[in-house]
Amino acid sequence: MENNEKLQSLIKIIKQKRSYNNIDNNICYAKSIIINYHIRSGQQIYAKYSDLIVVNNVSNGAELIADGNIHIYGYMRGKALSGANGDKNCQIFCSKLYAELISIAGEYLVKDEIDKQFIGQASRIFLKRNLITIKQLS
Template sequence: MFTKIIKFKQNNFLFYEIYLYNNKPELIYNAIKKKIQHSPVFFKKMPVIVNIYYIKNEINWEKVYNAINSTGINIIGINGNGCNNKNIIKIVNNTGTPILFTNNKNYKKTQNVSINKKKVNNNINSIKSKSIIKIIKEKESLSTKKDIYYKKSKIIYNPIRSGQQVYAYNSDLIIINNVSTGAELIADGNIHIYGFMRGKALSGANGNKNCQIFCNQLYAELLSIAGEYLLQNQIPKKFLGKSSRIYLKNKILKIKLCN
């Protein structure tokens, strides 16, 4: 009787993309470490793709590679669509780092827009392809403005499966279903889950400490508000499976049962 050993199958995975704007390893390392401080558990051993489109000068890829990996982030490849410098691609290729290519026809058109002239698109669906790190970087540049326009809540009716990630940009996130273990919810505003919550929920991704998380049935792997977080084993058992409200007080996450 034939027993199947392996199978090759095309699949869709979500990976974060780090955009480099500087070729100095020590500056890149410090910038990543500063970002990780806001949510260390979220970034721990995170697989990422590096985009070097904005690196116009030569780059010591071996040192940059080591600098990024030494932060605890794992590089799985370079975005080959994001660099027109053949010499840099050759250097990266010689180190054995995989060079990845997307099939997005609009990629070059999007990349040719000057970063200083980019504007945040009012259509929430247009940010799905952006990496979280890039979005947060844009948020920091906007944080100096007094008025930030918040969009209507992003509502999702389907279950959120393991490996899926949902990000609500400048808005609340409402899930009218279950969230599986291994799924990630990220919102600049509040997060509401009206089913089982078994994944990760990161509210106040733009640093808003007034945001809250509401779970109908709390079994979360991780809860985070504005960078402060609780792991599953830190959640008191009396809240597990219960309707709960999570909020931030004096930089400490608090949980309260919802009557």
């Protein structure tokens, strides 16, 4: 029940971000944040004005949030929220997609909505006509 409440709370935040349409294109993005360790359940990493690169696995219950792109070179089992500041051009890249939730600029899919053909695959996730789109990386 606790995980469900956390997920509902996160979805509420995403829906609030969805109404954010006034993006300041003059924001200067910082150097990418690189994480070399395993992100465990309950941990939250936020890359403000930056891309986030994780060179390890992300466990169920962990949250990655970035104003820029997110790259996961390992298993992605937690939540990934890219474009947290409303930037619809952001993307998520991962080596093994098993995510609980993926979101770009407030648009999101939960685990059960992710097409089964992409589960466990190297994937690129982006917005196309305001819909989450997943493509397999070769």
